[in-house]
Amino acid sequence: MKYLPIDRKLYIKNRKNFMAQMKPKSIAVFNSNDIYPVSADSTMPFNQHRDILYLSGVDQEESILLLFPEAHEEKHREVLFLRETNDHIAVWEGEKLTKERAFEVSGIKTVYWLSEFDKIFFELMTEAETIYFNTNEHYRQSVETETREDRFIKKTKEQFPAHSWAKSNPILQRLRSIKDAIEIDLLQTACNITEKGFRRVLNFVKPGVWEYEIEAEYIHEFVRNRSKGFSYTPIIASGNNANVLHYIENNQPCKDGDLILMDVGAEYANYSSDMTRTIPVNGKFTKRQKEVYNAVNRVKVEATKMLVPGNFWKEYHVEVGKLMTSELLGLGLIDKADVQNENPDWPAYKKYFMHGTSHHMGLDTHDYGILWEPMKANMVFTVEPGIYIPEEGFGVRLEDDVVIQSKGEPFNLMKNIPIEADEIEELMN
Template identity: 30%
Template sequence: MRNISSKSFLSLRHIVGCCKVSCITLSHWGITTSFRRFGQPASQTHPHLIAEGEVTPGITRAEYHQRRCKLVQAAVKTFRGVKSVKDHLFIFPSSTTSYMTNDIPYPFRQNTDFLYFSGFLEPDSLLLIEANHKSVDGAHVSHLFVPRRDPSRELWDGPRSGTDGAIKLTGVDASFTTGELGKYLQYYNHQHKDYVLWYNHGRPVHADFHHRILEQVMKDQKHKCVENPTMNCHKLRALKSPAEVQLMQRSADIASEAFMETMKFSRPMVNEAHLWAKMDFECRIRGAEFLAYPPVVAGGTRANIIHYITNNQVIVDGDLVLMDAGCELHGYASDLTRTWPVSGKFTKPQKELYNATLRVQEACIKLCTNQYSLDELFHEMLLLLAEELTHLGIIAAESSPEEKLQLARKFCPHHVGHYLGMDVHDTSTMSRKAKLKPNMVITIEPGIYIREDDFTVSPEYRGIGIRVEDNILITDSAPLNLSASCPKEIEEIEGIMAARA
């Protein structure tokens, strides 16, 4: 590859080489040991979490490198035959720290595109990937720009990896401080022309980098064009590697075990907030970093509010509780929904609606193959719901097929599912019209929601809201339910409730 500019730029820096390694020296019975401190877990400091050669738990340096290679290959393929394009420059900023007030930060969560290609977990960083138009094999040079070591800030916020630590952790080709980003991009512009700048300027992830540095790069017009890399990123992220599948399986297992414990914790007059806290505790104690999203914990008729997250009411005897929750484990999310009777026993109308929902869900799961798209599964879900609701008399048998579909959509106003991965509603640029592919993970989550003031429905069904959701891995053969260990048959749920202490 021509113009490996990081090597040239290194020679122009006022301080050549990496920052000094920061070590803590421990003395125990006259033995001196030094170990490197990083801004994130590493095999040297967290051997219980990360194996040698991994950047984040379960994901190796080699896999992160291969992801970058695939990104470059996709870009080169896009511009194949465009002779005026000479190079490609990819820019992925990290998230920044958000503050609830003054110096009190919200819990930090890394930008998932940046994380997917680097594995670096510190805020206010940036990944830069260089390649040329001949990189059909994905050859590239990767750089991380990271916050400089600052003892005064590290006293308050914890250690930073620094430039040397970033290389040791991730295996990128070079690392600089973020203060050098502007100079580096100026140098790149001086050395290159007619390159494609891959940067999502329409939705900037890091406002400070964007307004202070990256907007100016876009104005310099040395590039041939500016392209949004997000769609290419999402196409790669949608297909999970074996290591990613393992992490998602473990995330689903943790959420499943937590759901069972939360069911056992349920009692008439329990506060929704207490079930939320129980789910959060059970996920964290099993190794999850946090819940993947604010959960829905909806007792009784509040289950008919699809995204109810107030979670502050008391659940009375005889009501169902609908919980939509999942956890995030090492960057990968689970997303489950279960509905159960807080008293321990389903009533007859609750059973009828629940089993109808469950039959629809199981039928949809069987259709999770490369013959269907999410939109096609949604249509199948509506047909199946219409049939079940007609059988229960909730939809009039004499209704036309079109009317039945409209009414099915009234009683289930949301889609059948979504892509799942590093984000809960993952890879948002992926069309739901696209056929499913092996190694995708999706949710299947039909529901039946009947408002208590819907007088078109028999009184015994009014006020009931039910949803059942699982995480499904698409394979070359039958779909695999990653959350199959979470009970959802009525007999299983009532058995768990009966075993409460």
């Protein structure tokens, strides 16, 4: 791992909070992700399952975490199972966690090799009545691949048909959505790395550069600051490409007079940042581009103020829609008749701003959080309004990551990343 060590008290606290919500006489099991094949002997880079990471800090393949608060033997109330390492593995694959190092990372005293899992799991299941399965219930999930977790669930249901089953996900959705101070520091580090990339790009962009060259500038700056790279596939969209919301080809030249919409974010220690900035290729906005840009920025500023405890995600988006409607009227993109005759299920502003304004941030770019429950302090949200005008050949989106505070306005983790149009022009020139 490139990132610096993380204080294990975070994981000790996370496990304590999770186990406090488990049913009596229950076990919870969390599996690491698979290493996914490409073809021949090639594989995708390993990316740890965020739930086992959140509860243990173990960032390694073929790992299992078992939690059993009422186990008869105290040593079996928190157990890690790891792939056994040896000199051969060390030579070919590098250092893996030893039992001693696993304790240093996680704070878990009982560590077994993975080969012992079936035997110990069977013994503990004879004491338990319920098992918590870790299913993926995120509102955006669309998984087609059978995961390591899926295989474990299938096998366990066959082996222990008389046990009751429960779901880990609702507990984790609530716990993970509210960030510890250590997590907020990690998110701030990710945002700081993103800032370094953006400032580098401001000095690089000029007419004739290619979108993929800008992507390369970001990845260079990210990796040299201890990041694995992008939190998600980057969008470097010049000109009309900005009007394709998930444009990721990044293979076109950037032309004089065009804008570039850049939706990028560095990860750090598996925590995500998510930034969008829109800049002029030649360093100078046209009058019309600046009008639209400033309209988006005003919506962002006012939308940010509404991210406070007690608000609801769905109602929040309705209020942001009203802000955007006002700005679109001022820009002449819609008129009063459009608003009066709008479809309530698809308001007039949706023609130019068709996506949501905010989502939870954290270990995942679209992080855990139950959307029908009220916002709470220390939740982290993006704020990302946009206006997309294909007929004018450009689109503008601006996005920051903010922490909801118990009182007052949210804290902007990206407050040091330039966003005002005049500042962008000044830095580029």
